Amino acid sequence: MKYLILTLALACGMLASCGNAQDRTDMEKNETVENLKTRRSIRAYQDRMPPKEILEQIAEAGTYAPTGKGSQSPIIVAVTDKAMRDSLSRLNAAVMGTKTDPFYGAPVVMVVLADRKYPTYLYDGALVMGNLLNAAHALGLGSCWIHRAKEVFDTEEGKALLKSWGIEGDYEGIGNCILGYPAQEAPAPKARKSDYVRFVE
Ligand SMILES: Cc1cc2nc3c(=O)[nH]c(=O)nc-3n(C[C@H](O)[C@H](O)[C@H](O)COP(=O)(O)O)c2cc1C
Numbered sequence: 001m002k003y004l005i006l007t008l009a010l011a012c013g014m015l016a017s018c019g020n021a022q023d024r025t026d027m028e029k030n031e032t033v034e035n036l037k038t039r040r041s042i043r044a045y046q047d048r049m050p051p052k053e054i055l056e057q058i059a060e061a062g063t064y065a066p067t068g069k070g071s072q073s074p075i076i077v078a079v080t081d082k083a084m085r086d087s088l089s090r091l092n093a094a095v096m097g098t099k100t101d102p103f104y105g106a107p108v109v110m111v112v113l114a115d116r117k118y119p120t121y122l123y124d125g126a127l128v129m130g131n132l133l134n135a136a137h138a139l140g141l142g143s144c145w146i147h148r149a150k151e152v153f154d155t156e157e158g159k160a161l162l163k164s165w166g167i168e169g170d171y172e173g174i175g176n177c178i179l180g181y182p183a184q185e186a187p188a189p190k191a192r193k194s195d196y197v198r199f200v201e
Pocket residue numbers: 039040041042043144145146147148189
């Protein structure tokens with residue numbers, strides 16, 4: 001009897017410690033959290049076009065970003081057409097007054113725009129951008145937020161593009177998520193500032 005109790009106690013202890021070890025592992029190395037921490041902006045790309053299924057998955061992840069009151073105020077325009085991608089690059093460069101490619105050679109640009117009639121449109125659009133960047137990393141693609149979408153789509157040429165894409169309404173450019181296979185190692189992240197997080201307990 002004594003041995004039976006001892007054996008049971010040992011087995012329970014082992015189970016409990018296994019559970020704790022599992023909990024610790026989950027807390028320390030959660031795959032989603034690791035993905036969020038290891039995503040970096042990629043600024044050199046291979047020519048090769050990623051498969052459409054991957055791009056669809058990334059775009060779909062974008063559509064699941066939270067939006068104020070569930071308004072789904074943003075839209076995503078996935079551009080894989082080389083001529084259109086180059087036009088967007090040129091318009092973006094013009095805002096900066098340069099002629100270099102602000103898309104760093106990436107073959108794909110997902111333009112996020114959001115409907116200004118919703119009070120949370122900017123936040124909504126930024127979260128969509130975040131989802132795209134993180135989903136791209138999870139699926140093995142490089143990405144980078146390229147700015148100046150607002151300026152580009154506020155120009156007459158930008159507005160004409162929206163019209164040609166069948167987009168009507170008061171849409172503001174939030175960001176361009178460039179995508180492709182990286183042609184560089186991901187850079188190391190900058191150290192996080194020491195007072196980034198403050199707990200009030
Ligand atoms: C709102 C916003 C605008 C950005 N615009 C550009 C841009 O125009 N060009 C660029 O190369 N990177 C741009 N970035 C990428 C940032 O430079 C990058 O996120 C930052 O340096 C941190 O690096 P990480 O993304 O690798 O963590 C932008 C990022 C954000 C959030």
